[in-house]
Amino acid sequence: QAQLVESGGGSVQAGGSLRLSCAASGRTFSSYAMGWFRQAPGQEREFVAQISWNGGTTYYADSVKGRFTISRDNAKNTVYLQMNSLKPEDTAVYYCAVDIGGGWGNEIMYDYWGQGTQVTASS
16 A cells, blocks of 8 residues: 655754655655645644656745755655754644645645654754
8 A cells, every 4th residue: 555654853953954754655656746744733734845756846835945955766765855944933743745636735636645754943
């Protein structure tokens, strides 16, 4: 059964960095765009970043632009999210998902959600 597994979360001081990974198993998603979302306590899940199937196009939420970088390694069936200059407001559970319908940030067009990984940035 196809699934995504996120890892790399943790607790850092504000200004620190983390690198999240999203590893796919059960099937390859190399022909699909992939996205990262996050959900803070008591808030709706929100879009963070997206990468096209070949890595040639990326798209970011304004709140993370210039600080986060999404990338992928199709040979490893893995997507990454490099997060620099973390702020307390970046604290959330981070999820990756497969864009099966050309969503480009529209959550309803995604499937195969991972279980999430917790990121905490403290001041």
